[in-house]
Amino acid sequence: MSRISVPTTAPLPSSLRVNPSSTTVTKILSRLSRASLISVALDWLDEDNLSLATPYLRPDQDDDEEEDDGDFYPPASSPEELREEYLSLQNRKGSKxxxxxxxxxxDWRHGVSLYQLAIADLQYLYDHPTSQKWSAYNIVPLKAPTEDDDGEVQPLEADKTSLTIPRFHPSLFLKSLQxxxxxxxxxxxxxxxxxxLPLLILRIFVIDSPYNTPLSLSSNRNMDTGSKTILIAFPDGSPNIFISKPTSTGPKGASExxxxxxxxxxxxxxxxxxxxQRVTLQSTSLTTRNLEGLLDRRGATRGNAAGGGWSIYADEKVKESPLSTVLPSPPLSDAAEEEEQGNGDKKRRxxxxxxxxxxxxxxxxxQARFGDTARVGDGKGVERVDLVMEDPFEIGGDDADRMDIEGEDDGEEAFRPNVRLTFHGSHVFAGIRQLVECGVIDGEKMPGWMTGEEGVTIGAVRNGRIRGHKGSGL
Known part of the structure; x- marks a missing residue:
């Protein structure tokens, strides 16, 4: 190990090892089940990963194995031998x-590399798909800079008519991001x-140190009080990215x-x-722990702009379109209802x-309002929806007659109490659909945003329409 560390702009190398007694290492590994720990160890021992996850092995000259006396876990002589040992552990009973x-x-008493920690951390995500809280962002191209009459350069504006999507090259992106x-x-x-899922996940592990040497990780203070992890997901063929909520081990982790x-x-x-070809990120006001639900609403599927009852047109098997001259039979048509009852059945019902x-x-x-969406067990639910109601309340009598659609008349403001609604549950919109089916909610008068067709979880309702909240760009 180098005794002197020089500040550098290079990232931390994957081969850099962390002390196994570090709280960060213990926290990442202890979250995994016994089966997942064995699976991760086998991934480390794979030939493609062995250079970044070399285990502690018995020296070649140690033939008499005298040094193994008293060692509760004697080192293996080769990675192949160790791999066979972990394969045999899969068929045995034991504790995590x-x-x-x-x-x-x-087997890794000499240190666990950052690459090994990354594999273990992502394994926990695969075992617990709802362990991370994700927010979706839209990649929006920017217009070319322009000058006004005075020759001053105007601020860049989003080009909402452009269909250009930047190409993602991992190595160049990481170099530019660093x-x-x-x-x-x-x-x-x-x-x-x-x-x-059809997406690429970038895991970023950050420590508060200007050095990228083993000496910078040898201090538990840097690892256990100043380390943070954040995930970025890149869906295939989609102009959106998903960013997770950072996790931190330090006492001031929330603000940092x-x-x-x-x-x-x-x-x-x-x-x-x-x-x-410059781009910017705009919040979509969509936050959830369900990564599959994010892909359904912000991925490369046809359902991005066809939520709620419009989802019937997102099905590739449906050839009709709302713009076609011959429209499909709606779910509430008399023909569909008669067919369901069975016209050919001559028995008296x-x-x-x-x-x-x-x-x-x-x-x-x-069925008409939600279409094929918001069904229990579809794996695409959101667990929280936060709304601010900005519509004026009708107060009745002459006062109500004085209010126009904007809620103001003759300088008098409408009655606008501070009302905030929060829906909780494993699948919020599926719960609303069940309430409609039970007759608790009037589905014919229900606003469209209650079906989830707007694809947002945070917003403000004004004049019956939902809008992005707090500068989301919607």
Whole structure:
């Protein structure tokens, strides 16, 4: 290990090792189950990863194995032997603590590399898909700079008519992003292809140190009180990116994590920009722990602009379009209802009761308003929706007659109380759909944003329409 560390702008190398007794290492590994720990160890011992995850092995000259006396986890003689040992552990019963101790005090007692920590951290994401809170951002091209009559350059504006999407080249992007990171912190970058979803995940591990040597990681103060982790997901073929909420191990992690996220939101578009092709990031007011739900609303699917009842047109099997001259039969048509009852059945059917007709009407209304979306178990739900109601309240009598649609008349302001609504649940819009089907909510008078067709989780409602909140750009 070098005794002198010189500040540098280079990122932390993947081969850099961390003390196994570090709180950061223990926290990342202890979150995994026994089966996941064994799976991660086998990934480390793979031939493609072995150069960055070399285990502690018995020296070649140690033939008599005298040094192994008293060693609870004797070192293996080769990676192949160690791989066979972990494969045999898969078929044995045991505790997670045994595997964790074997990794930290046995096979990788000399240190766990940053690459190994990245693999273990992402394995936890695959085991627990809702462990991260993601926010979606839209990549928007900027117009070319212009000058006014006085010759002053005008601020860059978003080009909403442009269809240009910047090309993503991982190595160039990481090199450009590193230049945007502050010089007094160092980051380790790891790119990984998601196992089941069509997206690329970039894990950024940051420590508060200007050095990128083992000496900078030898101090537990740098690792355990100043380390932060943030994930960035790049969906395939989509002009959107997803950024997770940073996690920190320090006592001041909340404020520092917000600063790191703000720094990345500012630095990512600069790293994606090219000469004469600059872009910016705009919030979509969509935040959720469900990564699959984000892909459904902000991925490369046809459902991005077809939420709620419009989702029937996002199905590739449906050839019709709202602009076609011959429209498809709507869910509430008489023909569809008669077909459902069965015209060819000559048997006399029992006349439905009033309650049965009301329930059936509610289910058909829910089908018309939600389409094929918002179903329990579809894996695309959002767990929280926050709204601010800015519409004026009708107060009745002559006062109500004096209010126009904007809520003001003759200098008098309308009654606008501070009303905020928060919906909680594992699948908010599926819950609203069930309330419509049960007749608790009038689906015919329900506003469109309650079906989730706007694709936002944070917004303000004014004149019956939802808008992005706090400068989201919507």
């Amino acid at each position: 603590r045994d595997i964790l101790d074997r990794i930290t005090t046995g 230049a945007q990171i502050l010089p007094d912190i160092k980051a380790h970058y790891n790119l990984d292809r998601h196992k089941t 994590s917000k600063s790191l996220r703000a720094l990345l939101v500012e630095g990512i578009p600069k790293a994606l920009s090219l000469p004469r 029992k006349r439905p009761t009033v309650e049965e007709r009301v329930n059936k009407r509610a289910r058909l209304v829910a």
